Amino acid sequence: MTNTAVLGVLASGRGSNLQSIIDAIDIGRIKAEIAVVISDKPEANALKRVAELGIPAVCVDRKLYDTKEEFEKALVEELEKHRVDLVILAGFMRILSSYFVNAFKNKIMNIHPSLLPAFPGAHAHRSVLEYGAKVSGCTIHFVDEGMDSGPIILQESVPVLDDDTEETLAARVLKVEHVLYPKAIALYLEDKLEINGRRVMIKE
Numbered sequence: 001m002t003n004t005a006v007l008g009v010l011a012s013g014r015g016s017n018l019q020s021i022i023d024a025i026d027i028g029r030i031k032a033e034i035a036v037v038i039s040d041k042p043e044a045n046a047l048k049r050v051a052e053l054g055i056p057a058v059c060v061d062r063k064l065y066d067t068k069e070e071f072e073k074a075l076v077e078e079l080e081k082h083r084v085d086l087v088i089l090a091g092f093m094r095i096l097s098s099y100f101v102n103a104f105k106n107k108i109m110n111i112h113p114s115l116l117p118a119f120p121g122a123h124a125h126r127s128v129l130e131y132g133a134k135v136s137g138c139t140i141h142f143v144d145e146g147m148d149s150g151p152i153i154l155q156e157s158v159p160v161l162d163d164d165t166e167e168t169l170a171a172r173v174l175k176v177e178h179v180l181y182p183k184a185i186a187l188y189l190e191d192k193l194e195i196n197g198r199r200v201m202i203k204e
């Protein structure tokens with residue numbers, strides 16, 4: 001992608017990964033603009049964060065739609081309206097159907113706070129601790145119709161310490177997330193990612 005790419009970010013909550021992407025754009029690490037941030041929850045802190053920065057913040061409230069299909073149609077409409085090239089899921093807590101996935105085929109990324117395919121789902125850190133794993137980390141992947149199941153782009157590990165709680169482990173992983181997500185987006189925008197079945201090759 002040669003010109004400035006257009007990103008659309010979907011976030012349900014806090015928005016710290018969104019912030020790391022904004023920061024990477026500000027320092028020129030990512031050559032892109034965020035055209036819109038969309039949340040499925042009106043109270044999402046991510047919306048407040050960007051509204052203050054003058055980035056369009058839109059709520060597509062899941063509660064206002066009878067079906068998942070109608071909800072996703074509204075999301076796609078909003079992303080297309082803003083001519084989005086790449087959809088970034090940053091703490092977006094919903095599984096997308098094939099309708100949405102096909103609308104942005106191989107153009108949707110997600111971040112998950114574990115080393116997939118271990119510990120998918122909403123409570124990764126709790127599951128890691130309950131299982132007794134000694135290593136965790138985070139994964140950036142392309143999105144398919146499954147839960148945290150698309151082709152993996154980047155992963156980085158962190159240790160799990162004996163005295164870890166969900167909170168301390170989450171904080172250690174989050175630090176890595178904030179570096180890895182901008183890195184994966186930059187690789188994509190520099191045309192350095194090649195999807196080959198389940199494998200994503202990084203071209204240098």
Ligand code: GRF
Pocket residue numbers: 011013014015016017018090091092111112113138174177
């Ligand atoms: C992150 O841990 C991310 O990996 C997961 O949800 C959390 C979102 O945090 N998918 P934030 O909203 O980006 O601060």
